[in-house]
Amino acid sequence: MPELPEVETIRRTLLPLPSTRIANVTLSAVAPLEHCSRQTVRRALLNAQCTALTRHGKYLLLWTDRDAGLVLHLGMTGRLLRVAAPSPPAPHTHCELHFADRQIVRYTDPRRFGTISLTHDPRGADNPFLQRLGPDYLDPALRPEHFIVRVRRHPRLALKALLLHQGIAAGMGNIYACEALYHAALDPCRTVARCSDAELARLLHAARHVLAKGITHGGTTLRDYVDGHGSRGAMQTFLQVYGRDGLSTLDGRGMVSRFPQHGRSTWFAPEIQR
């Protein structure tokens, strides 16, 4: 699924948004609408003009000149693509915004782990998903000492789980969590309580480093992910540990192991991560 770098790449590649109005809104019979009805979504978007496309963690927020903005999460297999009409129908299309200039913004998601919701607040404060999010990992306002305070509220959490906890800080997923722990040379199983402040600051720095690198390379394409134009990312060729069990790290500094952690796979280099 898209993590922060993939969602940010999608955001950037969808810009500039069409300056014309939304002439039609389509929603599939199984569109993953949460906390809103098809009618409220249609009413919110029809005839609206887009004013901005922003991101918080893995959520995209499409703002309009109306009283509501669209809040999208892409789950594991969601895509957001801009295509020109007429365009052949794509499988698993759940929402399309048809602009007056014949551009279409199309949301597809085979697994339907993504969500479509609305916000009526300029800061998204009324949206249950956005409410739960901590600060975005790349928000400069998230100072290391601020991050440490938030993290210390969960002393028993393993570092891997801490990185994936969107309420502490938002945007990290399984790939970049593994990569960040490698870069910080920290054992994914170490708990917060057993880390020094310096180590937690190092983890934040590593997290930002790998996320920024992911954006630089247009995201990681393992299978499904493509950007807003349909192009693949290149970050998969720079991953040090993710998916490399039985191989050496990409930089050749150690061997990589995989083990199940919190119901998911963690890849790490035991000789390097302590």
Added chain:
DNA sequence: GCGATCCTGGCC
């Protein structure tokens, strides 16, 4: 905090 669960598709 942890495991089960929501889905579809691809691969062995």
Added chain:
DNA sequence: GGCCAGGATCGC
């Protein structure tokens, strides 16, 4: 046929 997958929520 079974297992795995880039996520997040819900119930214990």
